[in-house]
Amino acid sequence: MKGFMKLGCLVAGFVLFVFGLLSGEALSQAMIQVKGSDSEVNLVQRLAEVFMKKNPDVNIAVTGGGSGTGIAALINKKTDIANSSRDLSPKEEQAAKQAGVQPFRVVFATDGISAIVHPENPIQKLTQEQLGKIFKGEIKDWKEVGRKEGKISLYGRQSNSGTYVFFRGFVVKADYSPHMKSMNGNAQIVEAIKKDKDGIGYVAVGYVVNNKGEVMPGVKIVNIAKDAQSEAFSPAIMDNVMTGKYPISRPLNQYLNGKPSGKLLDFIRFQISPEGQEIVRKQGFFPVQKNWMEFNRKQGL
Structure with a gap:
């Protein structure tokens, strides 16, 4: 009986050890959630794939649903980045303010509808x-x-x-x-x-x-x-x-809750970097226009 108890303790200890390793690995990965624009979803998925390959400690999940869906998720604090192919509406700006969210805009590509x-x-x-x-x-x-x-x-x-x-x-x-x-x-x-x-x-x-x-x-x-x-x-x-x-052209936007930092900032900067803009071009869209590049620069990006 004592042998069985000893074996059981060893197995339990091993399971806890493995679980601890896996939990530590999961916790060490930065998770970034992106939701919103259908127009942007394929483009951002590709940008995320390349960024994750270069940064294996980051996991980025990108889903669509429409710009309105992404903005609502940002206001409800259910996403890190809201992809949006339009500006926020006054109603959305007010809802964000009431929720304690400070929309921070980034322009990362250009579209010609x-x-x-x-x-x-x-x-x-x-x-x-x-x-x-x-x-x-x-x-x-x-x-x-x-x-x-x-x-x-x-x-x-x-x-x-x-x-x-x-x-x-x-x-x-x-x-x-x-x-x-x-x-x-x-x-x-x-x-x-x-x-x-x-x-x-x-x-x-x-x-x-x-x-x-x-x-x-x-x-x-x-x-x-x-x-x-x-x-x-x-x-x-x-x-x-x-x-x-x-x-009929427009900037393609992303909104965040306040100015990003850490891996989130790294991902944003990657998207508007020369490498990121080359990916934008390969996906059939166009780079950020000069006036919006200046906008990003003034945002501290």
């Missing part, structure tokens, strides 16, 4: 105003913008999406058409357009363009002009977006 159609759609260009009228439902047929007759099918995002909010405010400037199909993400819009010859949708550029400026098979990007007197430009060409020739 792209209007996409089926490759067999002959439309080549639209003005920003025409695009807005299409999505608010004032222009309902392709013949109204110079194409042969065909009822326009609209594909957009859900209301928790930062792209939904930005595009509505910057392009549509009104409520969306009630006939717009609300899709879960950029990828779903792309797949829908591939099957709909009369469809049009809006997506983040990184979902339809690679780092060489090549548009993915199965969709076509419509060139957009600022107004009827201006030349139309494509967001597939980096210079068009970076110089403002393409009119």
